[in-house]
Amino acid sequence: MLSRRRFTGLSxxxxxxxxxxxxxxxxxGVILYRSMNEQKEVARSFESWLENAKGYQEALRVQAQxxxxxxxxxxxxxxxxxxxxAANVLAKPEMQAFVKNYPHVxxxxxxxxxxxxxxxxxxxxxxxxxYVVLPSQKPVMVDTFTLETNPPRPKTAAEFIQSIQAVLx
Numbered sequence: 482m483l484s485r486r487r488f489t490g491l492s493x494x495x496x497x498x499x500x501x502x503x504x505x506x507x508x509x510g511v512i513l514y515r516s517m518n519e520q521k522e523v524a525r526s527f528e529s530w531l532e533n534a535k536g537y538q539e540a541l542r543v544q545a546q547x548x549x550x551x552x553x554x555x556x557x558x559x560x561x562x563x564x565x566x567a568a569n570v571l572a573k574p575e576m577q578a579f580v581k582n583y584p585h586v587x588x589x590x591x592x593x594x595x596x597x598x599x600x601x602x603x604x605x606x607x608x609x610x611x612y613v614v615l616p617s618q619k620p621v622m623v624d625t626f627t628l629e630t631n632p633p634r635p636k637t638a639a640e641f642i643q644s645i646q647a648v649l650x
Contacts, residue, residue, distance in 0.1 A: 534595035540584035551614040552585040573638035
């Protein structure tokens with residue numbers, strides 16, 4: 482005689498839990514894959530940037546020759562706002578094309594005393610902080626958030642470019 486296997490409520494729950502677990506694992510994989518791709522794009526977008534205090538000294542030499550303003554970005558690798566700003570503003574093609582017209586430097590004060598001193602000299606107090614250093618050596622801070630909304634929200638790449646252009650006029 483053939484035995485019939487009966488499904489109980491417990492086996493249905495186990496099946497549902499296994500299905501849910503599989504869904505969570507697939508979703509986690511998709512999120513991880515997207516995050517890794519985004520990190521690669523952000524890293525690629527910084528290939529043209531000068532780095533840290535030595536990079537800032539190089540930008541000053543370029544500025545002395547060209548009289549172009551320096552774009553100076555203070556960030557921290559652990560800062561979630563910096564990661565968002567890098568991914569959603571600085572890595573955008575329009576922003577990458579814009580910064581190529583100027584000496585541009587990113588400084589991570591966690592990288593050493595020279596970087597900490599530079600941040601202190603500019604009076605930057607948090608991350609991300611962005612300056613336009615005019616040929617007169619006058620630094621002008623450019624907000625990375627729009628203060629026109631409540632609560633403030635991060636600027637888009639186009640809005641950020643407009644903010645820099647307003648300083649350059």
